[in-house]
Each structure stands twice: as C-alpha cells, then as structure tokens.
Amino acid sequence: MRSADDADLTARARIRDTAIRRWGTDGFGASVRGIAADAGVSPALLLHHWGSKDGLRQACDEYVLDRFARETDRMTAQELATASAWAILDRDPEFAPLAAYVRRAVTDERSAGRFWTALVDDTRRWLQQATAAGRVLPTRDEETRAELLVVLSLGAQLLAHHLAPPGTPADRLLAAVSERVTGPALELFTHGLFTDDRLLQAYLDHRPGEEPRP
C-alpha cells in the first residue's frame, strides 16, 4: 500500500489510504465514522478535507487510477510478455488493497466507467501485441474479445468466495482462485470448447454483413 515518498504520511494521506482499504474490503456502504476510527481521526476531519463522503470517494478514484497508470507505464515489454499489466499487479500483495478497491468501483452502478476502460485498454493492448507476435489468434472484433477476457478475470475475482475451496482465508482467496482456474482456462484458451465450428458458422451465416462495431 504505502506510497513511495514517506512525506506522504500526513493525516490526509492516511485517511485516503484507510478509505481505500475499508471501501475495498467492505464496499462503499462503509461509513465515514468507521474510516475515521480506523485512521485514528475525527469524522469531521474527513469532511473538512474533502467536503463530503463522495468527495473523498472521488479523490480515492483519482489516486487509485493514477497509481495504476504510473505502475503500468513503468513496465517493460519483457515483463508484459506473459501477462497483462493488471494481471501482474494483481499478484503483488502490496497492491491487494488497491485491486480490491478497483473491484468495488467497477461493480458500483454509478461508476463513471474509468476503471472499466482502463482494464479493457490494458488487456486489448496485450492481446494486440500477442497477436502481432503470433501467440494469439486474430479475431473479427478485438474490442469485444478484450472485454470478454476482462469479464472472465474480473468475474472470477468478484465470485472468488464461491470459486475458492471452502475455508480459504481471505488473504489467500485470489491466489486460491487462480490456482484452481488457470488449468481449465488454459485448456479453453488453447483448444476451445466445441468439437466443430457448426455453431459459429450458423451464427456467421445468420448475420452475414455484420461489422465489428458501429
């Protein structure tokens, strides 16, 4: 969690970090009073700095988005050979609270969609590069294929408490899920699911002149 510069230890930064952690684990229903208590601070201070609960939330959005953007920019092509930037960060325990926050934000109905587009952009970039390198098949619709993969990985995280073996401790949840799921996922990604292309052909015949996106 902790940022690079230690001068960031102001109460303001501490509250922001606490809010991210709290909202990430308990959802945005978690109260201002609860966050303030966790940060060892008066509830009023939080309103003093950001005006309202929603103001703090927007500041957290901004911070998390910025943090991830800076981190993904730092990654070399070498690192990105096997997995997308977000997939790599997902495995980093230091980023677990941030990732949990992203999961909450992207599911929230009144989310502005910036987290979603960030995720999709990231995997689309990775897919395009992997396609160019000949590791991934070309597709009729790169955008939607990227979104589909985001749905799969994000969905697995959102449903982690069902996917992981019962009794898995909370901090091991995501690791347990990926452990269970990568095998069948790789199977699906290399061989597909169907034995022939009849359903796909039927679909393509049914809507012949379809374009990738309007």
Next chain:
Amino acid sequence: MRSADDADLTARARIRDTAIRRWGTDGFGASVRGIAADAGVSPALLLHHWGSKDGLRQACDEYVLDRFARETDRMTAQELATASAWAILDRDPEFAPLAAYVRRAVTDERSAGRFWTALVDDTRRWLQQATAAGRVLPTRDEETRAELLVVLSLGAQLLAHHLAPPGTPADRLLAAVSERVTGPALELFTHGLFTDDRLLQAYLDHRPGEEPRP
C-alpha cells in the same frame, strides 16, 4: 413475474414479489419502507409476516430457488439441446426480475452459495450431456470448467452496464450484452485464443501429477 395460480394474489405474495423486484434492481440495501410503499402496504406488515427483513429475504431466496428448480425440471431434452436451462430462462422477460434477484444474491457476500451451486450444477449437466453427444470437447476437470463458464456468463451480466452500448435502456441491457458478446464468445469457444499449446503444455509439465479436485 406473476405465478401460475391467481389465488396467489394475497398481500403476502404481493409483498414477496415486490421485494424480489426491488432487491433485484436496487440491491439488498433497499429498505423495508420502500418495499412496503411499492406494495401499497404498511412497513409493519412485512415484519409481521416474516419477523425481520432478513426473514423476508430468506423467504425470497426460497421462493426464487424453488421457482427456477420447478421450471428447469419441466424442460425437455429437446429444449436443452442448444443452451442450458438457466440460459433459456434468462431470455424470458417474465423471469427478468427473478434473474436480477439471482444476480444480486449470488454476489452478496453472506450468500449461502445455494444460487451458485444451482447455476454450476445446471451448466455442468449441460456440458456433460453435450460432451457425451460429441459437441463439446472432453476436459480434465468438468467441475471447474463448468464454474468457469458460469463466471463468464454471470460476469457479463454483472458488468452489463459496461458491456452494453452507452444509452441502452435498462430493460434492454441484457439483450444488448448478449448481442455484442455472442460473436466473440463463439469464436473463443470454437477456435480458442492461443495459436499453439505451449502455455498449456508448460503448465501441465510444471504440475504433472495434479488431480482434478481433492
């Protein structure tokens, strides 16, 4: 929504239906007072019948689960040739409120997992039958493959507001999502994603003696 027998029009049933609809659209945070107002009834009546908000919720769980179970049992092998039972019900507008409730329930942290297992069982059955019929490839781990497919379809529904074109009306959301997604999904299901099996082989070599499930 309306059940088969019209004698079910008691206030009790009306409240239950209203609660399912309300919680399905707004989440379980929706208040007892709001549900009572929608049903044209005093908030106290609701507590009178079910003891507590949580009691009503359990009754709704039971009702929805039972309704889907009865409906899937009615389906013939003919109908189940192309899609699983839940996938068929998902397209039925009459079941939209029920399906929305299921989506809320399965995401809720303190869900007992009955909705999840119902979904997984349904698609596992379908996959097994399709595999036996030679339409779907065999797999090393039927259980997890079924869960993976549930993650994909459920995830697409949970993230529908991002997947659907902007400005899609709420009642068209799911249809718009499936319209956008089926093409790339069929592509993935018939051809896979990777050009070769190097990643899969590397994975299988890395953990050679792995069993499907402990």
Next chain:
DNA sequence: CCGGAGGCTGAACACCCGTTTAGCATCCTG
C-alpha cells in the same frame, strides 16, 4: 510578540433505518 491561517475536534442536527408495541378491524369457528 502578535495575529491569522490551517489542521483538527466535540457536539449537535436532521434524516433514515429496522424493529416494537398497542390496538384496530375482520372473519372463521365453536
């Protein structure tokens, strides 16, 4: 040394929540 600005707090406000209680009609049963 003085004074103002900024970080910070305790107490209160208005509102919404789930729930309780007492009591009202109504209807079925003995």
Next chain:
DNA sequence: CAGGATGCTAAACGGGTGTTCAGCCTCCGG
C-alpha cells in the same frame, strides 16, 4: 352469537448515517 385468531396499521423507539458549526490548538510570517 360470542370469542379468539388473523391481517393489518399508526406511532413511536433506539441507533446509525452524512453533514454542519463553533471553536479549539499549533505553527508560521510580519
């Protein structure tokens, strides 16, 4: 016809919520 169960409600209770406000310290510049 009496009487008790049943369906239902109005009003209130206690507690949690986001937010406001007056005022406290502390530190820094003139």
